[in-house]
Amino acid sequence: MTATHEHGTPEIELRVEALESLLTEKGLVSPAAVDAVINYFEQDVGPLNGAKAVARAWLDPDYKARLIEDASSAFNELGITVRDNVIAVENTAEEHNVVVCTLCSCYPWSVLGLPPTWYKAPAYRSRVVREPRKVLAEMGLELPKSTAIRVWDSSAEIRYMVVPEQPQGTESMTENELEALVTRDSMIGVAQAAQPNAK
Amino acid sequence: MNRFHDLGGQHGYGSIEWEPDEPVFHERWEGRVFGMSLATSSSEGINLDATRHRAEQLDPVSYFQNGYFGRWLASLELKLEEEGLLADGELDQRLQGKIKSSAKESKPPPAPEGNPLRGLHVIREVDEPPAFAQGQAIRTRNHQPAGHTRLPAYARCRSGIIARVHPAMVFPDTNAHGKGENPQYVYTVEFAGEELWGDSAEPGTFVRLDLWESYLAAA
Numbered sequence: 001m002t003a004t005h006e007h008g009t010p011e012i013e014l015r016v017e018a019l020e021s022l023l024t025e026k027g028l029v030s031p032a033a034v035d036a037v038i039n040y041f042e043q044d045v046g047p048l049n050g051a052k053a054v055a056r057a058w059l060d061p062d063y064k065a066r067l068i069e070d071a072s073s074a075f076n077e078l079g080i081t082v083r084d085n086v087i088a089v090e091n092t093a094e095e096h097n098v099v100v101c102t103l104c105s106c107y108p109w110s111v112l113g114l115p116p117t118w119y120k121a122p123a124y125r126s127r128v129v130r131e132p133r134k135v136l137a138e139m140g141l142e143l144p145k146s147t148a149i150r151v152w153d154s155s156a157e158i159r160y161m162v163v164p165e166q167p168q169g170t171e172s173m174t175e176n177e178l179e180a181l182v183t184r185d186s187m188i189g190v191a192q193a194a195q196p197n198a199k
Numbered sequence: 200m201n202r203f204h205d206l207g208g209q210h211g212y213g214s215i216e217w218e219p220d221e222p223v224f225h226e227r228w229e230g231r232v233f234g235m236s237l238a239t240s241s242s243e244g245i246n247l248d249a250t251r252h253r254a255e256q257l258d259p260v261s262y263f264q265n266g267y268f269g270r271w272l273a274s275l276e277l278k279l280e281e282e283g284l285l286a287d288g289e290l291d292q293r294l295q296g297k298i299k300s301s302a303k304e305s306k307p308p309p310a311p312e313g314n315p316l317r318g319l320h321v322i323r324e325v326d327e328p329p330a331f332a333q334g335q336a337i338r339t340r341n342h343q344p345a346g347h348t349r350l351p352a353y354a355r356c357r358s359g360i361i362a363r364v365h366p367a368m369v370f371p372d373t374n375a376h377g378k379g380e381n382p383q384y385v386y387t388v389e390f391a392g393e394e395l396w397g398d399s400a401e402p403g404t405f406v407r408l409d410l411w412e413s414y415l416a417a418a
Binding site for chain 1: 238
C-alpha cells in the first residue's frame with residue numbers, strides 16, 4: 001500500500017545534506033529559513049483550511065455563493081490568506097468535479113497544503129483524465145452513470161478545490177462537527193464527504 | 200516539450216496507491232529540499248515555469264524513482280548551476296569528501312521576512328481585449344515546442360468550448376526560458392471525453408484545461 005519507491009534512494013538523503021551544508025556555507029540559505037518553510041507546510045496550511053470553508057458553505061448558502069464566485073475573499077472572511085489563485089467548484093448529484101495536474105503536480109497549497117503522494121504519482125496523473133469513472137471507483141467512489149464528471153487538469157496558475165455535497169442527515173450538525181467530515185480527498189474530488197457515523 | 204512528464208492519457212502506470220494518514224514529508228530530506236527551494240527563491244517569488252521546465256529535463260528513472268521532492272531537488276540543483284551559485288560537479292565533490300566543510304563558522308543569512316509562500320503573481324494587464332468569448336468553439340493548435348509548454352499532448356488539435364475567460368497571465372512557454380513574460384489571456388476550455396479519447400472515452404466525462412490564447416484558434 002505504501003509508496004516507498006516514490007521517496008528516493010538512500011543516496012539522496014546524503015546528497016541533500018551535502019547541498020544544504022554547501023548553501024549554508026555560501027550564505028545562500030539558513031537552516032532557520034528551511035525550518036520555517038517546513039513548519040508552514042506541516043502546521044499552518046493543510047486540508048483543515050479548505051474544510052472550514054466547505055463547512056461554512058454547507059451552513060450558509062450565501063457564503064457558498066461567495067466561495068464559488070471569489071474563493072480568495074471568501075477564505076479571507078474566515079481569516080485564511082489564500083496565496084494561490086483558487087477557484088472552488090461545487091459537486092452536485094448531476095455533476096461531479098475532480099482535480100488533477102497531468103503535467104506536474106499543481107495543487108491549491110494555501111487551502112489544502114501539499115498534495116498526497118498518489119496525486120503526484122504517474123498512475124493518477126495519467127489515468128484520471130482518460131477514465132475518471134474507473135479511477136474514482138477504484139478509489140471507492142462509484143458514481144451513477146447519470147452523473148457527469150468534469151476533470152479539471154490544472155495547466156495554468158489557477159488552483160482548483162472541490163466543494164463536496166453535504167452528507168444527508170447532517171443538517172443539525174454544528175460547523176465544527178461538519179468540518180470533521182470534509183476530508184482532503186473530498187476536496188480533490190476523489191471521495192464524497194465522510195458520513196458522520198463513519199468518523 | 201514532448202517528454203514523459205506529459206502523462207495525461209498515457210497507459211501502463213498501474214493502480215492508484217492510496218496511503219492512509221500520510222505525513223506531509225515522508226523523509227527528512229524531502230522537507231529540506233522543499234524548504235531550500237522556496238527559501239532560495241527571489242523576493243518576487245519563485246519562477247515556477249522555469250522550475251517545472253528544469254524538472255522536465257530529468258532522466259526518466261530519477262523522475263519516477265525519486266518522486267515529487269526528487270524533482271524539486273533536480274530543479275534546485277540545475278537552478279543553482281544556471282545562476283552560477285553552484286559550480287558544475289561541486290556537490291558531487293563534496294559528497295566524495297574532496298571538499299571539506301569550511302572550518303570557519305560562516306554567518307547564515309537571516310530567515311526571510313513574511314510567508315514562505317510569497318504568492319504567484321502571474322496576472323498582468325494587457326491592452327487588447329480577449330480574442331475569444333465564453334461559449335465560443337475553439338480548436339487547439341498543433342503546438343509542439345522543444346521547450347516548456349502547458350498544452351498537454353492529449354489536447355493538441357482538439358475541439359472544445361470556452362467555459363470561462365480569465366485575465367491575462369504570464370506565458371510559461373517564454374517565461375520558463377527567460378524570454379519574457381509575454382502575457383496572454385487564459386481560457387478554461389472544456390473538451391468532451393470522446394473528443395480526447397475517441398471510442399475508449401467513458402460516457403458523460405469532460406476535461407477542462409486552462410489554456411493560453413496562443414494555444415488556441417477559432418473553430
